[in-house]
Amino acid sequence: MDTERVQEFFKSALEIKCEGIMVKVLDNMPNPDLQAELDGDGVMPCDPPIKLPPTPSKSKKRSKAKGLTDDVPEEKKGGRRKALLATYEPDKRVDSWLKVKKDYNTTTDTIDLIPIGGWHGQGRKAAWWSPILLAVRNPETGSLEAVTKCMAGFTDTFYKANKEKYAEGSDNVIPRPAYVDYVGEPAVWFEPQEVWEMVFADVTLSPTYTAAIGLVSEERGLSLRFPRFLKVREDKSIDEASTSDFLAALYRKQEAKAPKEEGKVVDDEELD
Known part of the structure; x- marks a missing residue:
């Protein structure tokens, strides 16, 4: 090759x-x-x-x-x-x-996001929440701004525990909260209570997600390409999750390293 x-x-x-x-x-x-x-x-x-x-090798058989x-x-x-x-x-x-x-490498930045909702999975994931909606916090408005969906990095054991934690009918599943900024509607809304450390490939402008809108673009928010779950941040409360300002700073840092491409917008919704 x-x-x-x-x-x-x-x-x-x-x-x-x-x-x-x-x-x-x-x-x-x-x-x-x-x-x-x-x-x-x-x-x-x-x-x-x-x-x-x-390419896998082929076994050799003796012709008699x-x-x-x-x-x-x-x-x-x-x-x-x-x-x-x-x-x-x-x-x-x-x-x-x-x-x-x-792929993600050892120098890739990570971000601490709050899980705020989920959809019913498909195929073997039908009994679990997958993908899961995540958000950054806006300390100025007090809102949680949706930034991406994630369905990578989770083990089956984690999926099962997560579905038990956010079981329909439990106190951890709530009606649509007024403090969440998102145009879509997941199957269920989670009571915000956890912080998850995530890795990603890129930060992109998005017409779908509202995170950091107005900080980089007046019309579009920011989203993450290929987000992957790393771990639950047991040491952090939701008040210590990453902010929209932090997300915008990651985007500017990325753009400073990359060649300029005017007018290029990527909707992360299309990449899932």
């Missing part, structure tokens, strides 16, 4: 604000190394340079008739191997295609 060409293609995709690239899997044999790189949503994060795992060794794919016990799909189907998890997205 020409990794330099793949890396250049991946870099060019990120520069034009794409989420990443799609990688076609050419062998449907199990690959433990590849599976270890995947997160729970079938996405393989990638911080340049790209290093894709090798010719006395030669031929490379023959080892057949899956208990039935035929599942054929890989040649085309990519959006919103479906398939083994034949992988999403390679921008």
